[in-house]
Every structure is written in structure tokens, then in C-alpha cells.
Amino acid sequence: MKVIDAHIHLDSYETKQRDEILNSLKENEVEALISVSMDLASCKKNLDFQLQSRQVFTAFGFHPEQEIPSEEETQALLKWIREHNDQMIAIGEVGLPYYRNQEQTLDYKPYIELLEKFIKLAYEVSKPIVLHAVYEDADIVCCLLEKYKIKKAHFHWFKGNKHTIKRMIENGYYISITPDVLYENEIQELVKIYPLNQLMVETDGPWPFEGPFKGAYTHPSFIHESVRKIAEIKDVELREVYKILYENTKGFYEV
Template identity: 50%
Template sequence: MNKVYAPLIDSHIHLDQYDDPKIEQMIRSLADLNIQSLISVAMNLSSCQRTEQLAQRYPSIVQPAYGYHPEQPLPDAQELQTLLLWIEQRIDRLVAVGEIGLPYYRRLEAIDRGELLDEQGYQDVLSALLQLAARYDKPVILHAVYEDAAIACDLLEQYGITKAHFHWFKGYPETIQRMIHNGYFISFTPDIQYEQEIQQLAAVYPAHLVMVETDGPWPFEGSFAEQMTHPMMTADVCREWAKIQGLTEKEARQILYQNTLSFYT
């Protein structure tokens, strides 16, 4: 990649879910790929702890975010309090509280099994993490799609949080307009190449509120099938987004870089 282009930042990756040899190889490749850094999100306390170790091992490249991913069983009260305290003790060393949100896909799976999910319990966990972020004026990284996104917006407004990043977002037109009005960011993954719903969103969401991500190690289809998800795929996302927006790749990279830099600093 020509270094006259702005670098890219992978705004959402689960780096802790790769094994150490893959991480080492990945990190070594970033400079040649003109990728500046990775926003490494966590899923629970053990994930947070490994992410912290990676941030210490690769300072300035790995930018840690700590949270509790909603697509897993609810933590009990003690587990949640332990996590909140752990995050609070490191609040000056994280770039955001995340990944946090609501269990859209877990709820669908429960419905398929004829079971009920404790939706209020998940909202309570999200509220606790949002309150922590609000107390220290930290950005939040959200997993909240479709009807869950409207609930997340309610809570963000309730706690006065304005710096919100909805990763890999999918949602309804009224929620999209609400998010735009509130200045919330979204990010696109490699599926922008082949998912019509995502392409339609990319055409209407304002360029100044957009970032790129991989959500690695989540695998993708199309030209990415059977490939290990790697931050270098952000360049493919950028090129596709540029095409949709009618921008040159150089223009798109500059916008995406400045957006991510301003959100996370």
C-alpha cells in the first residue's frame, strides 16, 4: 500500500481469540499493510485480562476496550461487580467500554427452542456498563441490532452518552435516523462486499460517522471464504465503501482514518 494514503484502523477485532503465533504474525504484518492500530474488544473478565496482556505486549498498536458481550449467559451479581471493579481500576488505560449490548441472536435461538430469555437481565447488565462509561466519559462499543438498537438508544440518551459506536450495525430506518441525529458511529465489515442490506446502509449513513472493522476472527463469505479474518481486510472494506460513496480510495481512507482517530482519542 502506498504510504501517501492514510493508514487504516481496525475499529473492532477480538484479538484475544486468536492464538499467540497468529497474533504475532498479524502484528508484524501491519506496518507493511499501512494499518496503524487495532481496537481490541473483550467479551468477559477472562477476555478482558488477555486483552490487557496483549495491549501491554503491543503498546500503541493494540488499543483495549473492556466489557461483557451479550451473546453469552448472563453473569451473576458477583461476577458483574467483579468485572465492573476490574474495568474501573483500569479506566485510564482503555479506549472504550465494550463490547457491550443486547442479545439479539441469543434471543432468536431461545425462541427457536421454545424458551424465554431474561431480557430485563441483559438490559440491566448493559445499563450497569453504560453507567460506568458515563461516569468516566468513555466511549462505548455496542452490539445492538434491529429492535435492540432502539433500546440501546434509549439507554444512551438516558445516561447522556454521546460517543457510541454500533459495530456491524443492522437496523430499521427510524432507528438509523435517530442514530444519525444523535451522532452515533457505525462500522462496516467485509460483508459490505456481498450483503445488499449493508450496502444500502453504507449508501445512506453519513460519511463522517463511519468506521471500518473486521470483527475477527469471525469468518466471512464471498471472496473472503475460507480465509482467516485479518485486519488487512479493512482495505477491502474501505474500497467497497468508497465505491458506494463515490469517493476515491485515497479520500475514503482519509475520512475513515480521521473518523476512527477522533472517536477513540
């Protein structure tokens, strides 16, 4: 009963922890990691990890919860991604800075413009896109995805209202569930609503978790507990849930 971690920041781990993760994937029945990028330096690190391990697949992008890059930096990143298009499985992580905007009111226009560039690029190179977009930001993102007729969109660690959830389901977008499904009611309710054939599982490591994971560094093996909880919520046989989540991820990312 294998799993794939559909969203992890492998380059953000300390070297010792990263080595422990990579060396223990087989014994923990984790077939692959999809490591997303934060910026150009992060893209380059993730590409190195992919070249070193057949179990690592990379997505290239710019995480939105940080200061907007200069035009020169943006163009350098987009150019690098185009040059390495054959070595990535998706554009990501990209999106909008919801949490940063809660701390200080931001001018969203440059963030939306940057996101649109990445969505256009995903369309041009025919690759999936990995999105950081929650609550009202998700509606902005949906509009952009619809504008460019993007079908292969993966909203990681998604939260939103029922109207947005319905829109995303109808558009065929996927979401991935984090280990906080074991103790967060909001995530459990989302699992009840979202179709099993549009779900994946992730850790978003090295982001730490509470509940049974409190005090431990985030390891892809946590996903097995997430799968068990999803099976319980959906009232579907565990082996079947493993199979569906695994095939969803394999099919979406073509790995």
C-alpha cells in the same frame, strides 16, 4: 493510506494467527487495532496485548451473546474496569443478545440491567462505548444512551430499520462496516444511508467472511477492500474515503 481496525477480538485468535497479525500490521498499512473484550478474563488478556504492542488499544466489557454473569462476577468486572480505567480507550463490547434470543427466548430484563450498568460506567469515566445492538435491540439501547446523554457510542456491525438509522444519525452515533460490505446488500444499503463522517471500518475478527475472503482467516488487511467498496458506494475519491475513515476512528477513540 492507513486504516484502523475499529473492532477486533484479538484474544480470540489462535496464538500463531495473532502473532502473524501483529507482525504484519505495518506492511499491510494497518496503524492500530481496537481489541474489545468478552468478559473479565478477556479484559485481562487484551490488557496484556496492549502492554506488549503500541498498536493495540483495548476496550473492557462483557459480550451479551452469552449467559448473564452472576452479581458477584458483574461486580468484580465493574471493579476491575474502574481500577484500569486509564488503560482502556472504551467500554466494550457490551449490548443485548439479539442472536441468542432468536435461538431461545430470553428474559431480557437482566441483560438490559447489565447494559445500563455499563452505560452508567461509560458516563462516569467519560469513555466511549462499543455496542452489540442490532434491529429492534438498537432502539432499546438508544433509549438508554439518551437517558444518560451518551454521545460517543459506536454500534459495531449494525443492522436496523430506517427509523432507527435516522435516530442514530441524529444522535451522532457511529457505526463500523465489516468486510461483508463486498457481498451483502443490507450492508451496502446501510453505507448508502449513513454519513461518511460517522463511519468506521472493522473486521470483528476472528469472525470469518464469505465472498473473496472465503476460506481465509480474518486479517485486518481485509479492511482495505472494505474501504474500496465504501468509496465505490459513496462515489467519493478513494484517498478521501481513507482519510475520513481514519480520522473518524482516531477522533472518536482519541488514539
